Amino acid sequence: MTGGPAEPARPAALARPAVLRPLLDLVLTAIEAGTAHRGGPLPPGGPGPIADRTRLALSVRDDPDALLRLTEFLAYGTADPADPACAAHLHCPPLALAVAADLAVSALNPSLDSWDQAPAATGLETALIAELAELVGFDPAPAAGVLTTGGTESNLMGLLLARDRVLGGEVGLDGLPPGVRPVILASEAAHFSVQRAAALLGLGERAVRTVRADRELRMDPDALAAELRAAVRAGQRPIAVVATAGTTDTGAVDPLHPAAELAAEYGAWLHVDAAYGGGALLSDRLAPLLDGIARADSVSLDWHKFGWQPAAAGVFLVRRAESYGSLARRAAYLNPADDERAGYPSLLGRSLRTTRRADAFKLLVTLRTLGRAGLGVLVDACHELALATAESVRQADELELHCPPVLSTVVFRYRPAGAGPEELDRLNAGLRRALLRSGRAVVGRTELPGRGPGRIRLKLTLLNPHSTPADTRALLAAVLAAGQRVRDRGGEEQ
Secondary structure (H helix, E strand, O other): OOOOOOOOOOOOOOOHHHHHHHHHHHHHHHHHHHHHHOOOOOOOOOOOHHHHHHHHHOOEEEOOHHHHHHHHHHHHOOOOOOOOOOOOOOOOOHHHHHHHHHHHHHHHHOOOOHHHHHHHEEEHHHHHHHHHHHHHHOOOOOOEEEEOOOOHHHHHHHHHHHHHHHHHHHHHHHHHHHOOEEEEEEEOOOHHHHHHHHOOOOOOHHHHHEOOOOOOOOOOOHHHHHHHHHHHOOOOEEEEOOOOOOOOOOEEEHHHHHHHHHHHHHOEEEEEOOOOOHHHHHOOOOOOHHHOOHOOOEEEEOOOOOOOOOOOOEEEEEEEHHHHHHHHHOOOOOOOOHHHHOOOOOOHHHOOOOOOOHHHHHHHHHHHHHHHHHHHHHHHHHHHHHHHHHHHHHOOOOEOOOOOOOOOEEEEEEOOOOOHHHHHHHEEEHHHHHHHHHHHEEEEEEEEEOOOOOEEEEEEEEOOOOOOOOHHHHHHHHHHHHHHHHHHHOOOOO
């Protein structure tokens, strides 16, 4: 197959190879120019200058050079996860291979709401789901799943299926009948999307009972047992236990076997949010951290975190395909029954969405090129970098490590001698903003569970496998210097 004769690169031309080639060269040129102009991990100056530049960039209309000009501005104004000093969030630098694969999807634009819009992509996603189910430890034959926008959507799906599976016929067209009081158990370090999902499902955020976590932010299994007992005594019905495999702040993995045993004891669904920690399954060294994940009823994975894929690359898996029963829908214009009987498969009942990109493709290309072992090398590199960075924190007199790294996150704070809890919070919050305004570094911030001052911490989420300990030592030196400047001036730099 060929792209046919060359077409002029006019604005309304369709995405054919001959038209795309010069436009892609233009985009890459603009990215290089914008990145060079930025000169660091993010643009300096803070929100004000970026807002001004945004208004200026959008002030030109009917501009034949809009692609070049706006792409250059986007590159300038983007926090660059490939820069070693950009280490705040679960925001990975994507592999060039995956970006190129994603371009193919954008150009071809298959939609997975029906087979006749995406014949190849339907089969490819089905194959990927089977492979990932096996990676998690599920039997691929009865397992099922779908590509999602990320952990938030996957967690919503897990709790939706939990509600419907546990309560069964009690969930009617008018919702839950009076007297039914479902409850979800999740640790105090679980992702905020658990509460959001409870609200969206009509259960209310108060339906989520939070379970105490330890210093490393691992769920306490004794506290989980106590909360389950208390819920039953209060007339509540446990429908789900959410265990986190890789908390956002510390990368901690909840005790999965005790969570599975307690969920089974109380007839609750076990959902494991492994949006971050699922990447450990790629590493022989780290995979044992997730021992017990195969006992889950559903699992969330995000390969745009610890898998180096362009967003979005979320995955939702269930151990048994029949769990999807409440999502089954028949639309005559998408999946008529006679088409399915004739052998035309449909993925419509696997997703909360109708139109869906073929996001499985970039991950399949990556897996077929690098394999689990090749990706595991990248996971191990980030883990080793986290261990080395934690040691650098330990060796710095004015830095305090919160806990040893589990995956690739280092939690710490600037702690000069003589500073009290309130001042420490002010200094750490202020130095982070000072670094952002300078454009020199993107450092994360979090707050430990509890009340009162002294809970603010800084966070490095190290997802660049090509960064080195020298890079993170330079980043820590920038933290120390910014902290000293903020302290000397009695406030943040302006």
